[in-house]
Amino acid sequence: MFKIISSKMLCENISQIVFEAPRIAKSCEPGQFVIVRSDETAERIPLTISDYDREKKTITITTQIVGQSSMKIASFKEGDAFADVTGPLGQPSEFVNEDIEEVRKRNYLFVGGGLGTAPVYPQIKWCREHGVNFDVVIGTKSKDTLIMEKEFEAVAGEHYFLTTDDGSYKHKGVVTTVMDELIAEGRHYDVCVAIGPMIMMKFAAQTALAAGIHTIVSMNPIMVDGTGMCGACRLMVGGEVKFACVDGPEFDAAKVDFDGAMKRMALYKTEEGRAYLKAKEGDTHKGPYHREA
Amino acid sequence: MELDMMKKVPVREQDPLVRAKNFEEVCLGYNEEEARSESMRCLNCKNPKCVEGCPVSIDIPGFIAKVKEGDFKEAAAIIAESSALPAVCGRVCPQESQCEGKCIRGIKGESVSIGKLERFVADWARENGVKPEVHAEKKDKKVAVIGSGPSGLTCAGDLAKMGYDVTIFEALHKAGGVLVYGIPEFRLPKDKVVEPEVENVRALGVKIETDVVIGKAVTIDSLFDEEGFDAVYIASGAGLPRFMNIPGEQALGVYSANEFLTRNNLMKAFREDYDTPIARGKKVVVVGGGNVAMDAARTALRLGAEVHVVYRRSEKELPARAEEVHHAKEEGIIFDLLQNPVEILENEDGWVRGIRIIKMELGEPDESGRRSPVEIPGSEYEIECDTVIMSLGTSPNPLISSTTKGLETNRKKCIVANEEDGATSRKGVFAGGDAVSGAATVILAMGAGRAAARGIDRYLS
Incomplete structure (x- = not known):
């Protein structure tokens, strides 16, 4: 069993849970994810690891409440335990296994949108700990939906750029406006890592690629087992079928078929889509079964 | 019961029309009387070919002799020496090409129903609380x-x-x-x-x-x-499941057999008390002809769909066990043989609306000795469907x-x-x-x- 150390709401519909997972905490790296099955009858939900503590043997997950399964996960309180957590799954971020001297020569631009803020956190933390230079742009709808501000300030300091769609806090605009400004200021980036809703990643990638920056995105399709067995998470990358769970979840944005992936996800992610699914599949569609971070 | 020594004691099965709507076991297995009758058919060969045909070398005549005597506990102990999973093997082994395929009885009549006897013994042992025993001294490794x-x-x-x-x-x-x-x-x-x-x-x-x-x-x-x-x-x-790399394979409603079966078996989507969703298609096309394809087809059928199995060779080449194909047909699965998909068709929402099929004929035998299927030009047609399950093996x-x-x-x-x-x-x-x-x-x-x-x-x- 995976005992929960703390569980809190970061904003109205995003919860963050820290729990014991000794084997995962020991071996996980930025970019990887876990699959959580909260109780006996629950689905297996893939969630990106948003922090880990090797000494305390804990990992942190951050999840947005969009349906029955994520609501179930968020309802778990301190002292409860998840039935099953499997991981770490997927490939670590590229820089983790590269020659650190090479990585230190580069300047990274991290871009996080909405819930995608959470999985960016272990990446910038890793960069800070390893002396890698970076800027990080975080976008969210408004002040009310902002998460992990203090953590980002502590790790990124003056390299942390925050923007809200409605201008209710800090900069007004979407992440690409900030990216454009930073690039226009003459800042140079070698690698961009963008994590967030598919549409945000698509446009962030367009902006970065146009500026000649090598760009990585973290894909979050539907998954079941997370070990390469079921093929539910397949997507087209560079004209080939790839499995996000074993080949990804991070891919070279220049090769990703965003429109195809978005089409595949759209039905599960939007309300109309879910209504459509209900009409199509009846009551058997009991919740959205996509990866929620 | 009159025993025809040339024929297997028939095994009771759920009626095809009833079982097509539930997830209960198809085969009901032998009872004590049936098992003992069937065991009488074993010739107890001195040089038992059946054992050679068994990948784990179960002492088959040995355990059947105990069934004859009615000593089911001892029969279970004999099987346990060689197999940890007899109740599983009695159900899913391809006996017809292994133990039963080598049975001397099978030369003139039907082989002894070894699989059903193994299943009977294993089920009896479980129902009567017989547990395997360990006597070995602990090793420090x-x-x-x-x-x-x-x-x-x-x-x-x-x-x-x-x-x-x-x-x-x-x-x-x-x-x-x-x-x-x-x-x-x-x-x-x-x-x-x-x-x-x-x-x-x-x-x-x-x-x-x-x-x-x-x-x-x-x-x-x-x-x-x-x-x-x-x-x-x-x-x-x-x-990793294989796909065909044909257009439309990314459409919603296209599953690998692994995903479809995992959702249903491991995640119990067929049960109301589990959260797992699964698409209950109205018309499902399963591509492939192996045992996994049969499992996927029969699962989709039980979830309420009309199911077509599309396979590129003829019935003779179907890699699935004959028993599975027979059961699938009885339940109403439609076999579209000598046919192969060329494209999956999507509606404007990105959902599967059909599949484009080309008819095939058998050409010259290939390296495997099987006649390889060749496309018949101009024979393409469309099947309307809302779900496609790819069952093409794994890498x-x-x-x-x-x-x-x-x-x-x-x-x-x-x-x-x-x-x-x-x-x-x-x-x-x-x-x-x-x-x-x-x-x-x-x-x-x-x-x-x-x-x-x-x-x-x-x-x-």
């Missing part, structure tokens, strides 16, 4: 087994019987591998059959740790260096081979292991089952598990 499918369970069970301290690591949340995620309830009941057989392996002293992905959370090297294991058996099973999972230095793999990326003892290119590392052979059967995986257990014992002695 630790063995890690990766994967709790048929190969891993067999290897672990055999090693535990020899006295080794065995731990199985399972990636999923439940032990059993393909027995729980792949083979459907109506062929292999989970709570009634699989779970108790896994429990029997535990009762031998085997520890099972679920939710551990070897190659990710723990590597093979760390099992030796940090966790103190003396040998490792890799039985991680078949891997090996790279999780372990890519994280283990010095572990040799072949051209197909399968782990290379010695057939006799499971030894790989890495010292102390053994492998078997689908991870080595590519997708095969439960019993062959079990055979490899047994061979590796002997190999590991020799290595550690």
Whole structure:
């Protein structure tokens, strides 16, 4: 069993849970994810690891409440335990296994949108700990939906750029406006890592690629087992079928078929889509079964 | 009961029209009287061919003789010497090409129904609380087994019987591998059959740790260096599902058979009390002709769909067991043979609306000796459907081979292991089952598990 150390709401519909997972905490790296099955009858939900503590043997997950399964996960309180957590799954971020001297020569631009803020956190933390230079742009709808501000300030300091769609806090605009400004200021980036809703990643990638920056995105399709067995998470990358769970979840944005992936996800992610699914599949569609971070 | 010595005692089955709407077991098995009648047909050959045909070499005439006497407990003990999963094997082994295929009775009449007798004995043992016993002296050596499918369970069970301290690591949340995620309830009941057989392996002293992905959370090297294991058996099973790479394969409503079956079997989507969603198609096309394709088709049928199996060769070449094809037909599965998909058609929402098929004819035999299918130009047509299930086999999972230095793999990326003892290119590392052979059967995986257990014992002695 995976005992929960703390569980809190970061904003109205995003919860963050820290729990014991000794084997995962020991071996996980930025970019990887876990699959959580909260109780006996629950689905297996893939969630990106948003922090880990090797000494305390804990990992942190951050999840947005969009349906029955994520609501179930968020309802778990301190002292409860998840039935099953499997991981770490997927490939670590590229820089983790590269020659650190090479990585230190580069300047990274991290871009996080909405819930995608959470999985960016272990990446910038890793960069800070390893002396890698970076800027990080975080976008969210408004002040009310902002998460992990203090953590980002502590790790990124003056390299942390925050923007809200409605201008209710800090900069007004979407992440690409900030990216454009930073690039226009003459800042140079070698690698961009963008994590967030598919549409945000698509446009962030367009902006970065146009500026000649090598760009990585973290894909979050539907998954079941997370070990390469079921093929539910397949997507087209560079004209080939790839499995996000074993080949990804991070891919070279220049090769990703965003429109195809978005089409595949759209039905599960939007309300109309879910209504459509209900009409199509009846009551058997009991919740959205996509990866929620 | 009048016994026709040339024919098998018929086994009772659920009526096809009834079972097509439920997930209860299709075959009801023999009762005591039927089993004893069938056992009378065994000639108790001095040189039993059936044993040669069994990948785990069960003393078949021996256990059948005990069934004749009505000593079912002893019959179970004889089977247990060779097999850790008799209730599973009695149900899913391809007996017709193994033990029963070699039975002398089969020359003039029907072979002895060995599979059904094995199943009867195993079920009797379970229902009467007979547990396997261990007498071996404990050995001070630790063995890690990766994967709790048929190969891993067999290897672990055999090693535990020899006295080794065995731990199985399972990636999923439940032990059993393909027995729980792949083979459907109506062929292999989970709570009634699989779970108790896994429990029997535990009762031998085997520890099972679920939710551990070897190659990710723990590597093979760390099992030796940090966790103190003396040998490792890799039985991680078949891997990534294959797709056809035809247009439209990314459409919503296209599943791999693995996904479709996992949602239903492991995640119990067919039960109202589980959260797992599954598309209950109205019209489902299953592409492929193997046992997994039959399982997917019959599952889709039970979820309420009209189901077509599209296979590119003719009925004779269907790789599925004859019994499965027969059951599928009885239940109303439609077979569209000598046909092959060329494109999956989508509606404007990205959902499957049909599949474009081309008809085939059989040409010259290929390397496998099977006549290869050739497209008939201009024969394309469309089938309207809302779900497509691809059942085209699997290619090996790279999780372990890519994280283990010095572990040799072949051209197909399968782990290379010695057939006799499971030894790989890495010292102390053994492998078997689908991870080595590519997708095969439960019993062959079990055979490899047994061979590796002997190999590991020799290595550690």
